[in-house]
Amino acid sequence: MSDNTANVYEAPEANLTQNNDGSNKPILNFDRFSAWGVFFLAVITLGIYSVYWLVNRTNKANSLAKNQIAQGLIYGYVALYVVNLVLSIAGIVPELGFIVSLASFVVGIILVFSLRTSLTELINEGSAEPVKLNGILTFFFNFIYFQYKINEAIDRQQ
Template identity: 70%
Template sequence: MSEESVNIYEAPEAELTQQNNGGNKPILNFDRFSAWGVFFLSLITLGIYSIYWLVSRANKANALAKHQVNQNLIYGYIAIYAINFVLAFTDISEVLSAIASIISLIVGLVFIFSLRTSLKELINEGSNEPVHLSGILTFFFYAIYFQYKINEAIDNQK
């Protein structure tokens, strides 16, 4: 009787931790997705997809980068965004809505630029030439611009 036939009802064992496929090129762990896809999905979902995109990429960047985006900042931004979204469709108070919008803008900018620092670190870690992520383009086109730069880095490092 062989060793394999003794434990035929035992569950198979597998390594479940995520392997770093990029070696010294951590940006290769990101998925390549069209920047136009990010744009149109964000447009169709009224900006909700861009929030999902930011949170998912921030979590992946936190797993790979030395500079990490604060988790409280991520959750705070989601909460403030949800409050602001609800206030936009209700007629409670314009002053309250304006305050929520200003707070959402400030927390969002801190979150986006913190993610920019992490992504810049990940893109430049395995790159032959340092890549600069523009602050102005980050401000206006954050998710689309980040996805474009991620795709560019993946193409250059493969």
């Protein structure tokens, strides 16, 4: 007998496990991290971690979702945040600081609700039952609420 022929009496082999590479469950590509950890890191760093979290998760969502968030919106938010931080520390021209602070808030809200749309899409893509992210909770607790919902979706889909 040659090496190329299979043993007729050998049981057939088949891969019976599902390939769980995250292609049909894109939310599994996100890291699971405690929502309390996100909250305490944001408090300890005086809000800087929340900006990092938003930028990081937005870039991750952009790589996975069909609803893309414009990179200009992300960069604009970070730039306004930095300018607002510098003006707040320096205390120069309070009127300008107020305008920049208001602009940073508005751009931040637009970014958060854009991310909400992308995260809803990513969570629902691999979920058996549709999930809707609450607008009021998004407004008040944005990054903490998002991390909680990401963790919840990861737990359900694993």
